[in-house]
Amino acid sequence: MEKIRRWPIESSAVRTMGYDPESSTLEVEFSSGDVYRYYSVAPADVEALILADSKGTFINQVIKARYRFRQITG
Template sequence: MQRQFVSSGRIRSVGWSDNTLEVEFKDGAVYQYHGVSESEYQAFIRSGSLGSALSRLDKIHPYNSV
């Protein structure tokens, strides 16, 4: 999956494809969040705090380490 670099304290890059959000953290860990719609992804990427937005997403979407 193609990811783009972001400006965040703990997130290095994010990508989205086929309702899956992929997040690479600055420590190198990569997680995929499943069932994330394109509109949810767009709201996430435009949020003022990616860390806070991700905390909301991980309460409603299943995720796993890649």
């Protein structure tokens, strides 16, 4: 898979995130520097993540619970 372009996020837990709609892959760089990829993520969940008051809580409660993921750096 090609590199996913990420953008900065205003969050204490998340530094950057990006989404590839062709592969439905969400890539998240946490404030620790660790980068994770989440697979087959629905666009509605990406939108909800962007709008969430707490990005870290949303990732832990929704994204990690629903989607397969892999740590790619860190």
